Amino acid sequence: MGVTRVYSYTLAGKAGVTPEQVRKDFSEYGIKGNRRGGYLTESLIRAIEVIFSRDRKSNVVVVGMGNLGQALSRYERFAGRGINIVATFDIDPYKHKSRSDIQVYPMERLEEITERFGVTVAILAVPEISAQEVCDELVNLGIRGIVNFSPVLLKVPQYVVVNNVNLSDEIESVILSVRRMKDEQSLFL
Amino acid sequence: MGVTRVYSYTLAGKAGVTPEQVRKDFSEYGIKGNRRGGYLTESLIRAIEVIFSRDRKSNVVVVGMGNLGQALSRYERFAGRGINIVATFDIDPYKHKSRSDIQVYPMERLEEITERFGVTVAILAVPEISAQEVCDELVNLGIRGIVNFSPVLLKVPQYVVVNNVNLSDEIESVILSVRRMKDEQSLFL
DNA sequence: TGTATTTTGTGAATTGTTTCACAATAGATC
DNA sequence: GATCTATTGTGAAACAATTCACAAAATACA
Incomplete structure (x- = not known):
């Protein structure tokens, strides 16, 4: 799609985490970005593919x-x-x-x-x-x-x-969260 | 099966956690055991059923x-x-x-x-x-x-x-862990 | 009834994770 | 090329979870 660079906050938004988490994780695995320029999509994708061994089936x-x-x-x-x-x-x-x-x-x-x-x-x-x-x-x-x-x-x-x-368990946890949210909300009535 | 009492370490063993975690969690939800006697299975099960709302479909x-x-x-x-x-x-x-x-x-x-x-x-x-x-x-x-x-x-x-x-993700995480364990082990060769 | 033993319950210590804050710097602008 | 700006990278601080350690209590047994 012609996008050549991404920023920690772009990725964070898409992934539902904070920009700091993205940067810490990348840094942990030696992925380097450019101060100001963000991360280059191509090399970033390659690095991630290697880390998650997606280059091998x-x-x-x-x-x-x-x-x-x-x-x-x-x-x-x-x-x-x-x-x-x-x-x-x-x-x-x-x-x-x-x-x-x-x-x-x-x-x-x-x-x-x-x-x-x-x-x-x-x-x-x-x-x-x-x-x-x-x-x-x-x-x-x-x-x-x-x-x-x-x-x-x-x-x-x-x-x-x-x-x-x-x-x-996955379904039960949602049922419980919903129940609790309702219980909390009914306190305001 | 005639079991009337269980101990934090019994449950912990079955669940793959530590006895302290079992006790902390129970205590958090007001489940009380007997010092020495452990927890009474019947009342424990009922309490858990209520906490997880398994009494209602x-x-x-x-x-x-x-x-x-x-x-x-x-x-x-x-x-x-x-x-x-x-x-x-x-x-x-x-x-x-x-x-x-x-x-x-x-x-x-x-x-x-x-x-x-x-x-x-x-x-x-x-x-x-x-x-x-x-x-x-x-x-x-x-x-x-x-x-x-x-x-x-x-x-x-x-x-x-x-x-x-x-x-x-669930499957990939296992693939990665296995790969890492192998990598670590091959360091000893 | 008194002493020994087992198990809980929980503060304190430790360990781990996330967020904050900001210096370092690559690039943009003039 | 000097200055401004946006973004990274990362120690420090805050927060969260886990483990440790042991007093308190219930039971067992003499």
Whole structure:
């Protein structure tokens, strides 16, 4: 769009943070701007791409093809962020029949595929009851990072990273905030 | 299961936090335990149910029935947390034909349904391009809280709460952590 | 009833994060 | 080229969250 420079306050406005935060973060990662001239968009984008390793694609697998697993495996936005879903897995043999566009593999092929594609990160969307079991299997196969959508605290070795995403919590937190705002407001009546 | 008392360190272990955090939080909300006896499970559960308003169900709507919207509308775990999805909406008329179990309404019926069910919280899962537009509509109809799954910073009045959930970010953060752990480890070689 | 033990509840200390404030400076203007 | 202006970069200050440390209290047990 022909924009060659941006300022900390421009980016801050778009991102919903303060200009100081933008500058501190950039400075932390060695991104330098010009006093007065702001930041040059081109080099800034390149620097950010390197920091977030968007210059390299990451192969991930989805394990558990229920509602959520299926939606995640079809989520188009991952591609643009270097997230490449190479395969999906489920125990249910019914799901393996590729009536849909996405091939679902049985759990037995996890090892083969993670090795072939050098997968180190898995998205875990299995039912609560089997989450720990499947997690253990993933760790044994060399998975080093797990995005966990089941509401369990997974036990993993220290060298494995887990990021818990709890959709019920996300929605509940909004419900609670709304309730509290209403309660506060009704004090003024 | 016959357990009548729990201790801060038990809960802390299960939740992955420190016992002090558990006690501080309980104390903040007026939950009292017995020195020596720990906390009584029954009264503790009741207190938590009240704090998180799980004693009352909350009616919410899902707007945007793409992959993610559909998965969310079928997500079974919401029910147990007092989150009650009363209706789903989409502009695409093709989706209105209820070939599946879930009825999808056209956007025109949003007002009618939010009013009828007293809905104040919406889950927004529409494409990036229409997110702000749909958001404005929701705010006009009296929605006070939005769980936003599209990667845009929504502009809303101060009295509206927005919780952004960005799935790409969640996965990317794990990819980055794994990469960094590997980098650190290779320093020892 | 008295003593020992366990666990809470919470001030104080520590650590971490965000905001403030302003000197340094690159560029614009005359 | 001298002066003015806008913006960065960053220490210092303010604020927030977490951990520490231990007195207070409830129970257990002799």
